Structures are given as C-alpha cells and as structure tokens.
Amino acid sequence: DAGVIQSPRHEVTEMGQEVTLRCKPISGHNSLFWYRQTMMRGLELLIYFNNNVPIDDSGMPEDRFSAKMPNASFSTLKIQPSEPRDSAVYFCASNWGGYDSNQPQHFGDGTRLSIL
Amino acid sequence: SQELEQSPQSLIVQEGKNLTINCTSSKTLYGLYWYKQKYGEGLIFLMMLQKGGEEKSHEKITAKLDEKKQQSSLHITASQPSHAGIYLCGAGGSQGNLIFGKGTKLSVKP
Numbered sequence: 001d002a003g004v005i006q007s008p009r010h011e012v013t014e015m016g017q018e019v020t021l022r023c024k025p026i027s028g029h030n031s032l033f034w035y036r037q038t039m040m041r042g043l044e045l046l047i048y049f050n051n052n053v054p055i056d057d058s059g060m061p062e063d064r065f066s067a068k069m070p071n072a073s074f075s076t077l078k079i080q081p082s083e084p085r086d087s088a089v090y091f092c093a094s095n096w097g098g099y100d101s102n103q104p105q106h107f108g109d110g111t112r113l114s115i116l
Numbered sequence: 117s118q119e120l121e122q123s124p125q126s127l128i129v130q131e132g133k134n135l136t137i138n139c140t141s142s143k144t145l146y147g148l149y150w151y152k153q154k155y156g157e158g159l160i161f162l163m164m165l166q167k168g169g170e171e172k173s174h175e176k177i178t179a180k181l182d183e184k185k186q187q188s189s190l191h192i193t194a195s196q197p198s199h200a201g202i203y204l205c206g207a208g209g210s211q212g213n214l215i216f217g218k219g220t221k222l223s224v225k226p
Contacts, residue, residue, distance in 0.1 A: 043159075043219075056213060091158055091159070093158075099208070099213060099214075102147060104161040105214065107151075108158050109156075110158055112156075
C-alpha cells in the first residue's frame with residue numbers, strides 16, 4: 001500500500017521566492033497534518049485538516065504560510081515570500097479520525113527545504 | 117501548555133547492549149505514541165499506549181506507560197545497528213493536537 005507521498009523531497013531556493021510543498025495522503029484517511037521539524041524546536045504542528053476543512057491552523061507561523069486541501073487526495077503548503085528562517089524539514093501526515101482518533105498518524109518522508 | 121521531555125537527548129551504545137529512553141509529560145497522558153525516525157526519512161509508528169501500567173512489545177522493543185500516566189519508557193533489548201535512529205514520543209496536547217518530544221538520538225556501535 002502506498003504511504004503518504006510528499007514532493008519535492010528537497011527544495012533549495014533563494015529568499016523571497018514562493019515555495020509550494022505537496023502531499024498526497026493515504027487513500028481512505030480523512031485527516032491530514034502538516035508539521036515542521038527543526039533542530040531547535042523539534043516537530044511542530046502547523047495545520048490540521050479534517051474532511052478537507054482546516055480545523056486548527058494555530059501553528060501556522062505567519063501570513064506568509066498558507067495551506068489548502070482542494071480534495072481528499074491532495075494538499076499543498078505554500079510559503080510566500082520565503083525567508084532563510086523557514087529552512088526546515090516539512091512533514092505531511094494522515095490518519096482516520098484526526099485528533100479524536102486513536103489511530104496513529106502516518107508520515108511522509110518529508111521535504112527538506114533550504115532558503116538561501 | 118503540555119510538554120514532553122525526553123531523556124537522554126542522545127545515546128551511544130555498543131551492539132548487544134540494552135538501553136532505555138524516557139518520555140515525561142507535564143500533564144496526564146491520554147494516549148502516548150512512540151515513533152522512530154531515520155535520517156532523511158519520515159516517522160515510523162512503533163506503538164501506542166493508553167492505559168496506566170500498559171506495556172507493549174514489538175520484536176526487541178518494549179514500551180511502558182506508568183500507572184500515573186505521566187511517564188513512558190522505551191526499552192530496547194540486545195540493540196542492533198538497525199535500531200539506530202531518532203526516537204520520538206508523542207501525546208495528545210491540550211488542544212487535542214499531537215505534540216512531540218524533541219527526540220532521542222540513538223547510535224549503535226557494531
């Protein structure tokens with residue numbers, strides 16, 4: 001079975017550029033999560049969708065970050081304009097039931113983002 | 117807000133040795149997850165614990181949640197190089213979201 005698929009795996013770009021990260025959750029899962037991982041802060045939740053609707057975006061750092069989930073099989077995380085401090089590994093995860101579920105979240109392999 | 121503290125931050129052991137990683141919460145845990153992460157890869161789900169005193173095992177890895185449900189331990193018996201990686205504990209936060217500890221980096225010397 002295919003797991004959570006993220007693209008690209010690596011992204012290097014100059015500050016000020018727009019960055020778009022993509023995620024395909026596991027088929028049948030109705031909840032999708034975007035995380036950011038850095039050495040200093042560890043793994044932090046950015047936003048959580050349930051049935052394609054953003055439920056909790058309290059972790060989104062600022063207005064430069066936006067996320068969409070146009071359908072059950074695709075989500076994007078966009079940074080515009082990007083800044084060097086956005087450099088991190090961004091993970092997408094999915095499960096059935098979201099926060100209230102006992103089902104573990106399944107993670108993609110992440111996108112390693114470097115902003116120069 | 118709830119926080120998860122993991123100890124130690126890093127660990128180097130000789131192959132064949134046993135080891136323990138701890139995860140301590142500032143509040144009662146309702147669902148404690150253990151994940152493993154290899155460099156450059158995503159998190160792999162290992163186990164979930166919910167009840168006080170619960171213990172689960174998978175191959176040579178055993179995880180336990182204490183009776184007060186504020187601390188969990190992950191024990192690896194007879195470590196192997198394949199056990200190397202970063203181990204993270206995760207738990208339901210006060211907002212219902214999943215929060216994580218900062219991880220324990222395990223290296224196993226052959």
